[in-house]
Each structure stands twice: as structure tokens, then as C-alpha cells.
Amino acid sequence: MVRILFVHPDLGIGGAERLVVDAALALQNKGHTVSFLTNHHDPEHCFEETRDGKLRVLTVGDWIPRDIFGKCYAVCAYVRMVYAAFYFTFFLSKQERFDIVFCDLISLGIPIIRLAKSNPKVLFYCHYPDQLLSQPGSLLKRYYRMPLNYLEEITTGKADGILVNSKFTGRVFKETFKRISVDPDVLYPSLNTKYFDETVLEEKDKISGIPPECFVFLSINRYERKKNLNLAMHAFKRLQELISPHEWNKLMLIVAGGYDERVLENVEHFDELEELAEDMGLRSKIRFLRSPSDREKLFLLQRAQALVYTPENEHFGIVPLEGMYLAKPIIAVNSGGPTETIIHDQTGFLCEPTPVSFGAAMAKLVKDDRSCERMGEMGRKRVQQRFSFEAFSTKLDNIVTDLTARQDEPKKAK
Structure with missing residues (x-):
């Protein structure tokens, strides 16, 4: 049994949220223990599985603003996720042990999560490079995005494993993050057909x-x-x-x-x-x-x-x-x-x-x-x-099991 924590910014009802909820259900069905850590979770605006008790959800940092006068959404989202990462590393990880932390959407928290004494492996799921999700905009916006884009690439490369949702995203990932030499694995989203x-x-x-x-x-x-x-x-x-x-x-x-x-x-x-x-x-x-x-x-x-x-x-x-x-x-x-x-x-x-x-x-x-x-x-x-849920579950289970085995290798060498 592997203990897995999903760290996700806003547990609403979008496609990214459906993916992480399905991933959690798949791993739970395979006998693993799963939990969620998020910045926002509204019982009136979420998937049923995160509301009815099937999945445990812990919310932190919701008091941090989502924007500054209608601007700076990216910076605020990054700050909120960094707060969640610090919460995990210096508080939650001392209360519970997690073997793997599954992150998606925002990678800035990855180096902070890796500071935890329990030394969890970090698995990052790239739905699409964040820097490509908005229009380039004005010169001021391009300067505003430059450090964020650099940090996105550097911190994504700190993950122990990287997944993408399609071959198309895999190609875009390689073209965008030229400093990352790893070829990400393709894990197609699936449906909980049950x-x-x-x-x-x-x-x-x-x-x-x-x-x-x-x-x-x-x-x-x-x-x-x-x-x-x-x-x-x-x-x-x-x-x-x-x-x-x-x-x-x-x-x-x-x-x-x-x-x-x-x-x-x-x-x-x-x-x-x-x-x-x-x-x-x-x-x-x-x-x-x-x-x-x-x-x-x-x-x-x-x-x-x-x-x-x-x-x-x-x-x-x-x-x-x-x-x-x-x-x-x-x-x-x-x-x-x-x-x-x-x-x-x-x-x-x-x-x-x-x-x-x-x-x-x-x-x-x-x-x-x-x-x-x-x-x-x-x-x-x-x-x-x-695209069956069983095929999705089996592949994700194999990925998680292999990542955990890699974590144990240094211990055996000692």
C-alpha cells in the first residue's frame, strides 16, 4: 500500500479537477491510501466524490487573495500553492507519512515539498504548460511573466516523475521546457465508467x-x-x-x-x-x-x-x-x-x-x-x-509502484 497526497490548487469542477479525482479513486480502488490538500474546496461547487466523504480533503490558504485588483492571478495562484507546499512540509508531513505527492497545474511547490524529512517522491501531471494558457499581452505582462515562466520550467524539472495527458501535450512540453531532458509519460485521462x-x-x-x-x-x-x-x-x-x-x-x-x-x-x-x-x-x-x-x-x-x-x-x-x-x-x-x-x-x-x-x-x-x-x-x-477506467487505473498504479520502488533503492544499497 502506497500513501499518496494529491496537491491541487482549486478543487472545483473543471477537467483538471476531474482528472485528479479520477486518479485518486483509481489508486484508492487499487488499495492505496489517498488524500487531498487544496487551496479551495466549496461543497456547492465540486465533484460529488470530494463532497460525500469518499475522498478526504484538507483546505489551507484560502484566505490568500486570488487576485490583486483584478490582476496578477498567476502570482496569487503561485503564492497560494507555495503556502500549501510549506504547510505540507513543515506541518502535515510531521503528522502523517506520505510516500508520493501528486501535483498538477502549478509546479512551484515541488522544491518545497522535497524538503520534507519523510522524503516523498513527487509526481507532476502536466495538463499543459501554464505559461501557454494565457495570451502574451502587453510588454508589461511579458516582463511580469518572464520570472514565472522560468520558475515553472525549473521547478517542473525537480519532480521525480512527469506525466502528460496526450502526445500533443508531450510535444508541446518538450518544445516549451528545453532545459528538461526527461521525456514525460503519457497518461490519458479516463472516465469513471462505473x-x-x-x-x-x-x-x-x-x-x-x-x-x-x-x-x-x-x-x-x-x-x-x-x-x-x-x-x-x-x-x-x-x-x-x-x-x-x-x-x-x-x-x-x-x-x-x-x-x-x-x-x-x-x-x-x-x-x-x-x-x-x-x-x-x-x-x-x-x-x-x-x-x-x-x-x-x-x-x-x-x-x-x-x-x-x-x-x-x-x-x-x-x-x-x-x-x-x-x-x-x-x-x-x-x-x-x-x-x-x-x-x-x-x-x-x-x-x-x-x-x-x-x-x-x-x-x-x-x-x-x-x-x-x-x-x-x-x-x-x-x-x-x-480509454477504460481499468486501463487508466492499472497504468497509474504501475507508475506509482515503480516510483515507490525507486525510492526504496538507496535504502537497499546501504
Whole structure:
């Protein structure tokens, strides 16, 4: 049995959070002991497993501000994570022994964690280099980011093991962190398919106002501009020109995504999208949902006929896997991680990030029900064969076991 601590900045409901929660569940199912240390955990805005007691969560440093007058988000996030690392090294590690600390998103705490007398191994999961997640911006911002980018590379290289979520991210990792000679291991995110298979939905979990005969296109992503949600809306408008009025009357687009009132961009972008729907004359055809629960999200995935996934150069994307497992064809941008999960014209469509390309793919599905079913069935089989939770669990278990064995080698040599 290996004792593992997951250190994660904000245990909300994004893709990175789903990954670490699934990783914790996978290792727990393999007989290991797991816990979480985080800067923020809101029981009203988190995955069920971190709320219902399945996973132990300890929150520290939530009093540290997330921004300074709406700026300096990166610095504040780094300070909060460094605080958590110091808490672990000089307090928590003296109360409990951990063999491995699993970090992700922010690497600055790694050298501090390594100071702990218990000498845990550090495993870092790179979803995507942090320095590439925001636009370069002004000259002042570039100077502001320079030391942070340098520290990100140096501290990432201090980990005992490095994982990435796709071959695409692995290539970007090597191009970005030229000082790090290690080739990271690819550990594809997976689905806790047991939850999808065993959850029985009740009437309260269903979303009202969706006519039973309606053909639903579903978009699931956080309300962030980089997720390109307006592409789904423009493509939906383009679709109106490609089908008959009778077909159009039966269509609905549902945009559901993570929404945190503490995050200014979430609030602003949600309002922007609602205004865009009004301007396009689509307000009655588009439904916006904020932070649906796990059960509501499952209902949406079951109810939809197809999934529209709009981020460009997304490093992996767990939502397409969820849709494929529930036998839905996926329409996604032909770049990044989705090119490793979706097979064009078999489990969905890989399109150029334009309303014309997306709209044409949507029209094909509306006009051909059999194509929807065929692609959905092939998508489910692909997830079962390539991205199963058991395969994910076994690989992660092997990684953790090998890392622990490496930790014991010096002791044997003595």
C-alpha cells in the first residue's frame, strides 16, 4: 500500500479537477491510501466524490487573495500553492507519512515539498504548460511573466516523475521546457465508467423545458473565452441555412458549463453569450446552464443527440470521451487532444474552427439518424477499448509502484 497526497490548487469542477479525482479513486480502488490538500474546496461547487466523504480533503490558504485588483492571478495562484507546499512540509508531513505527492497545474511547490524529512517522491501531471494558457499581452505582462515562466520550467524539472495527458501535450512540453531532458509519460485521462453505468437518475435530476421530440446539440465547457463557445452558436446559426424549417423547429442547442461567481471572466463571458444569442435571434433556441451537477450533466449527455466541442488546440478534453461513452457523435476542432480520441467520420467529425465547417457537420447528423447511431456505437466501443477506467487505473498504479520502488533503492544499497 502506497500513501499518496494529491496537491491541487482549486478543487472545483473543471477537467483538471476531474482528472485528479479520477486518479485518486483509481489508486484508492487499487488499495492505496489517498488524500487531498487544496487551496479551495466549496461543497456547492465540486465533484460529488470530494463532497460525500469518499475522498478526504484538507483546505489551507484560502484566505490568500486570488487576485490583486483584478490582476496578477498567476502570482496569487503561485503564492497560494507555495503556502500549501510549506504547510505540507513543515506541518502535515510531521503528522502523517506520505510516500508520493501528486501535483498538477502549478509546479512551484515541488522544491518545497522535497524538503520534507519523510522524503516523498513527487509526481507532476502536466495538463499543459501554464505559461501557454494565457495570451502574451502587453510588454508589461511579458516582463511580469518572464520570472514565472522560468520558475515553472525549473521547478517542473525537480519532480521525480512527469506525466502528460496526450502526445500533443508531450510535444508541446518538450518544445516549451528545453532545459528538461526527461521525456514525460503519457497518461490519458479516463472516465469513471462505473458512475455512468450505475447512476440511476431521478426526476429532480432532469432538465425541464426540453421537448421529447427535440434534437439536442450539447456543448459542455467552462464559461471561458478560450473555450470558443461562440463558435457553437455561430455554427448553430449556420445550420439553420442548411436544413428545412421543419427540421430547424425540432432543434435545440444547450450550452452547459462550469461557472464560478468568484471568477470575473465566467460572469462576463456568460453575459456576452446571452447577448450574442439575442443579437443572432436565437434566444429561444439556445439554453444556457451554469455549473450543472454531476447528475444533471449525466442527464444532458444521455438526452443529447450529439456533442459540440469547440476549444482549439485543447490539450486533451475529457468531455468528448464522456460523450463517446454515452454513444454520442462528437463534433470537435481538428487540433490538439481530440485528434487522439476522435476518429473522423467514424466516431464524429474533426472540423476547421469555423461556423461553415461545424455547421456542415451538424447538418449531416440532423439529416441522417442512422449516422448518429452508427458513430455513437463506434465511439462507445473506442472508449471501452482505449480509454477504460481499468486501463487508466492499472497504468497509474504501475507508475506509482515503480516510483515507490525507486525510492526504496538507496535504502537497499546501504
